[in-house]
Amino acid sequence: MAIWNNFTKKASDTTEKVIQKAKDLTDTAKISLLVSQVEEKQNKLYLQLGMRYAKAHSHDFEADFADLMEAIATTEQQIRAYQQKIQELKSAATCAHCGAVLAPNAAFCSVCGSQVVKPQPAASQDGVVCPACGAVMKKTMKFCTACGNALPVYAPVEMEAPYILEEAPMPRICPYCGSQLEDDAKFCTNCGGAL
Structure with missing residues (x-):
């Protein structure tokens, strides 16, 4: 019996140690997650601080920040250039045949070779x-x-009167057999159905 009691005590102690280690690992993981969340928040604050400083001191910055401020100015110029390019592409004409974007004063499409028809x-x-x-x-x-x-000199253009197509009267059709009927018929001459 003593052996059995000793075995159960050791098993119980080992189980408690495993449970405690698992709890410690879980607590460590939770705390690590909290640390990473706070670090992320801190990085966002640093970013906001840097942006505010760059905007407030774009011309009177300290010498230590010269390389960063020049890089920021360069990237701002690049952004403006890319945005202008986007606007040019949005307003650019496209080929009526293949849909390719045309150069501003192109006479022919550079993709399919078709002549560009510019609306007058x-x-x-x-x-x-x-x-x-x-x-x-x-x-x-x-x-x-x-x-x-x-x-250009524009001469007045005379417009022709629009041609109006007169509708022909629809023939009368028998609802029972589909045969064409006389306008004044009271019975179908094909199936005898009353109209």
């Missing part, structure tokens, strides 16, 4: 649109006052 600016009732710069001028002007380009 329409004359408004108030004036004409300069094909070079897009400025609106009075109809009586011969040259654009914005860019000096010669303006």
Whole structure:
């Protein structure tokens, strides 16, 4: 019996030690998670501090920060250049045949080779649109006052009256057999159905 009691005591002690180690590991993992969360918060605060300093002292920074401030200025210029490129691409014309983005003054598509058809600016009732710069001028002007380009002369276009297609009357159809009926028929001549 003494051996059995000794064995159960050792097993119980070992189990308690394993449970305690597991609890310690769990507690350590929880605390490690808390540490990483606080470090992440601290890094965000450092980032905000750095951004505020860079904005507040963009021209009067200390010599220790010169290389970082120059790098920030360079990246800001790059961002502006990329944003401008995005705007240019959004407003860029596309090829009607293949959909490729066209160069600003391209006469032919660089992908499929088809000729680029540029829409002529329409004359408004108030004036004409300069094909070079897009400025609106009075109809009586011969040259654009914005860019000096010669303006096209637009002759009034006479529009033809729209052709109106008259609808032919729909033939009367028997609801029972689908045969065509006379307009005044009271019975179908094919199936005899009453109308």
